[in-house]
Every structure is written in C-alpha cells, then in structure tokens.
Amino acid sequence: MIVKGGTFGPVATNTYVVADGQGGSALVVDPAAGSRDWVLQTLARLEVTPIAVWDTHGHWDHVVENHLWADDGLPIWCGRGDEDWVRAPAPFNPALFGNPPPTPGVEPSRVLGADDVLECGALSFELIPTPGHSPGCWVAYSAEHGEALVGDLIFAQGVGRTDFPGSDPAAMIASLERVLALPGETVIYPGHGPWAGTLAEAEPYARMFMR
Numbered sequence: 001m002i003v004k005g006g007t008f009g010p011v012a013t014n015t016y017v018v019a020d021g022q023g024g025s026a027l028v029v030d031p032a033a034g035s036r037d038w039v040l041q042t043l044a045r046l047e048v049t050p051i052a053v054w055d056t057h058g059h060w061d062h063v064v065e066n067h068l069w070a071d072d073g074l075p076i077w078c079g080r081g082d083e084d085w086v087r088a089p090a091p092f093n094p095a096l097f098g099n100p101p102p103t104p105g106v107e108p109s110r111v112l113g114a115d116d117v118l119e120c121g122a123l124s125f126e127l128i129p130t131p132g133h134s135p136g137c138w139v140a141y142s143a144e145h146g147e148a149l150v151g152d153l154i155f156a157q158g159v160g161r162t163d164f165p166g167s168d169p170a171a172m173i174a175s176l177e178r179v180l181a182l183p184g185e186t187v188i189y190p191g192h193g194p195w196a197g198t199l200a201e202a203e204p205y206a207r208m209f210m211r
C-alpha cells in the first residue's frame with residue numbers, strides 16, 4: 001500500500017493518492033482546492049491508474065475538485081449521510097471555508113455504507129461509520145496494512161469540529177471511541193495536519209476533547 005499526501009486550499013486540507021502498489025490502481029482521496037496538478041503528477045510518478053475519487057465526507061474543502069475528476073470520467077464515491085453535500089457542495093456558510101467561489105456538485109456513482117467494502121485493486125478497506133463532524137463521515141480501515149483514512153474524525157493532535165450544521169457532538173464521542181478501539185499501531189491519514197502518525201500517538205489529544 002502506497003499513500004502520498006499533500007495539503008491544499010484555504011483551510012489546508014489534505015488530499016491523498018492511495019495505491020495498491022507502483023503501477024497499480026489508485027484512489028484520489030478528498031480532492032481539495034488546487035490539488036489537481038499535484039494529484040496528476042503523483043499518479044504519473046507512481047504509474048498508477050486512478051479508479052475513483054473517495055470523499056471521506058461531504059464538506060466543501062474535501063469535495064471541491066470532485067467535478068474536475070468527474071469531467072475526466074472518474075467515478076465519485078462517498079459514504080452514506082453526506083451524499084447531498086457531494087451533489088451540491090457548500091450547503092452552508094462558505095465564510096467558514098475562506099469564502100471560496102461556488103463549485104458544481106457531482107452525482108456520486110456509489111454511496112457506500114457499513115456493509116460495503118472500499119476496494120482499490122488489491123486493497124480493501126472496511127468502512128466504519130463515524131458521524132459527528134458531519135453525518136456522513138466514514139473511516140476507511142485496512143486491517144491487512146494497519147492503515148486508516150480517517151478524514152476529519154481525528155487529527156494528529158485533535159479532533160474534527162462539531163459546530164457545523166449537521167454536526168453532532170455526542171455522536172462524535174461515540175465515533176472516536178469506535179475508532180480508538182482499533183489497534184494503536186494503526187497509521188492514520190487525517191483530513192488536516194500531519195499524517196502517518198499512529199492512533200496511539202493521537203489518542204491522548206483526542207481524549208482531551210472527549211470529556
């Protein structure tokens with residue numbers, strides 16, 4: 001499993017290219033504002049074929065370049081709960097996101113749930129429902145590789161905000177408990193801030209927000 005990350009846009013959102021190996025298949029995860037050229041270069045460097053965009057959740061900053069990939073014919077996949085925001089991004093005050101220009105929504109090709117597996121070539125990820133930051137936040141966990149795409153659930157030193165429309169602070173705590181039950185050595189790739197630390201390293205900071 002190969003994960004390459006970059007940080008883009010007005011609220012420093014992480015975009016990832018996740019591949020099953022050099023020359024294999026890849027997912028474009030959370031295409032942030034201004035990420036496209038970097039993604040194209042990364043796909044080329046890894047000699048991988050993108051099979052889909054995976055949106056960890058539907059907030060504007062994570063889905064804003066969906067339409068550029070959809071225009072290329074790439075399917076857009078998201079988790080159940082935020083699909084309406086993927087269809088029509090920026091449903092709430094764009095000032096929260098640095099007053100970005102309006103962006104077209106995209107009809108998701110697949111809306112995945114807990115019974116689904118997120119697959120990419122030889123990779124398969126269990127989908128863990130983690131509502132709280134938004135209703136449709138999902139953690140994609142590869143038990144085989146001990147790595148997880150955690151979106152805005154948990155960061156290296158904090159957790160996602162729960163003061164947005166559709167946020168649910170109580171659900172957030174339950175979601176954090178669910179994910180903190182995974183092995184502590186699980187390597188996490190959050191939607192903001194540093195990546196490739198472990199869940200065990202992030203846990204003490206997350207716990208400060210769970211009291």
Ligand SMILES: [Zn+2]
Nearest residue numbers: 057059133152
């Ligand atoms: Zn978010």
